[in-house]
Amino acid sequence: MGPKPLPNVLEIKPYVPGLAAEKGYKLSSNENPLGYSPAVREVLASGLDHMETYPDGGSNLLRSAIAERYGLSADRIVCGAGSDEIFQLLARAYLSAGDEIIQSEHGFLVYQLVAQQSGAKTVSVPDIDMTTDVDGILAAVTEKTKIVFVANPNNPTGTYLPFDEIKRLHAGLPEDVLLVLDAAYAEYVVKNDYASGMEMAGSFENVLMTRTFSKIHGLAALRLGWAYGPAAVIDAINRVRGPFNVSYLAQIAGIAALKDEGFMDKSAEFNKRELARLSEALSNLGLTVFPSVANFILVEFQSSGDYTADKAYAFLRENGLIVRDVKSYNLPDCLRISIGVKEANDQIISVLSQFMAGR
Numbered sequence: 001m002g003p004k005p006l007p008n009v010l011e012i013k014p015y016v017p018g019l020a021a022e023k024g025y026k027l028s029s030n031e032n033p034l035g036y037s038p039a040v041r042e043v044l045a046s047g048l049d050h051m052e053t054y055p056d057g058g059s060n061l062l063r064s065a066i067a068e069r070y071g072l073s074a075d076r077i078v079c080g081a082g083s084d085e086i087f088q089l090l091a092r093a094y095l096s097a098g099d100e101i102i103q104s105e106h107g108f109l110v111y112q113l114v115a116q117q118s119g120a121k122t123v124s125v126p127d128i129d130m131t132t133d134v135d136g137i138l139a140a141v142t143e144k145t146k147i148v149f150v151a152n153p154n155n156p157t158g159t160y161l162p163f164d165e166i167k168r169l170h171a172g173l174p175e176d177v178l179l180v181l182d183a184a185y186a187e188y189v190v191k192n193d194y195a196s197g198m199e200m201a202g203s204f205e206n207v208l209m210t211r212t213f214s215k216i217h218g219l220a221a222l223r224l225g226w227a228y229g230p231a232a233v234i235d236a237i238n239r240v241r242g243p244f245n246v247s248y249l250a251q252i253a254g255i256a257a258l259k260d261e262g263f264m265d266k267s268a269e270f271n272k273r274e275l276a277r278l279s280e281a282l283s284n285l286g287l288t289v290f291p292s293v294a295n296f297i298l299v300e301f302q303s304s305g306d307y308t309a310d311k312a313y314a315f316l317r318e319n320g321l322i323v324r325d326v327k328s329y330n331l332p333d334c335l336r337i338s339i340g341v342k343e344a345n346d347q348i349i350s351v352l353s354q355f356m357a358g359r
């Protein structure tokens with residue numbers, strides 16, 4: 001018999017990423033349809049001169065750039081190879097066998113994955129109207145709870161919690177439970193009652209906010225994310241991370257991306273328009289579209305008969321459109337569709353109207 005991994009490792013169901021498009025459009029991973037900033041492309045090209053040197057292990061210039069952009073203190077920021085790595089580091093630093101994390105029923109799968117890596121259990125709290133239930137989460141807290149993960153806005157539901165609700169959640173949590181506010185889609189939200197949680201992460205000992213360069217900045221391929229929070233939590237993450245966890249190219253790209261506010265504004269503006277257009281058009285076809293504040297929509301189909309999510313998925317695929325099947329999120333009747341370029345969204349509308357035509 002060969003070497004044996006830990007039993008909790010063998011229980012992990014590998015994460016299945018959104019399929020890549022062989023042809024047509026990939027609308028399965030919430031990527032930026034506008035690509036990424038031309039200024040980033042320039043900086044990356046010049047960065048290729050320096051591949052033989054190790055990157056700055058502390059991502060110092062990048063952390064300063066983030067701090068300046070958002071008015072934060074750089075020593076309260078840590079960068080990671082995507083926010084996924086930050087979640088993994090949190091699990092390494094805070095979770096062991098027998099511990100619990102809490103997340104919403106349809107919460108982001110990566111939280112569960114990193115908990116399992118540490119042998120911790122995930123407690124999933126049912127949503128109300130496809131939205132995270134604060135009272136439900138508070139009622140689920142036990143002595144074993146170490147981390148509460150809230151994606152706000154949430155993926156794959158697209159819904160969000162107003163800042164008052166986040167404050168209420170925090171106020172009800174024990175001081176030794178870490179509240180992680182995953183604000184991966186924050187830049188897309190246009191709601192007066194929304195906040196990413198930056199302010200809370202700056203003032204409480206048990207709140208951490210995470211952000212990513214994968215969505216609005218369009219740099220998913222480079223793997224870059226960051227977290228902001230209390231000094232003690234940042235210190236713990238720094239102790240367990242690899243000494244060179246963020247590549248040089250990711251660091252210089254991140255700095256350039258933050259400077260290009262024009263690209264961010266353009267991306268947010270485009271998303272706002274197309275999100276509204278797609279949501280309305282699909283609702284008009286008789287489909288249930290949950291109200292989204294992010295760069296994707298969750299669409300509900302019938303649970304049996306000719307108009308199921310499975311059949312819609314297959315029909316879209318035949319027509320060169322790859323969307324996300326969300327069975328693994330316990331949403332078997334739904335599909336998640338990322339906002340694409342205008343032509344892609346046009347095709348989604350026309351293919352789904354063909355699909356629904358006989359109804």
Ligand SMILES: *Cc1c(COP(=O)(O)O)cnc(C)c1O
Nearest residue numbers: 082083084108155184212214225
């Ligand atoms: C896309 C996404 C992220 C970003 O992950 P990265 O590892 O930074 O690419 C984080 N949280 C949620 C909920 C997401 O959907």
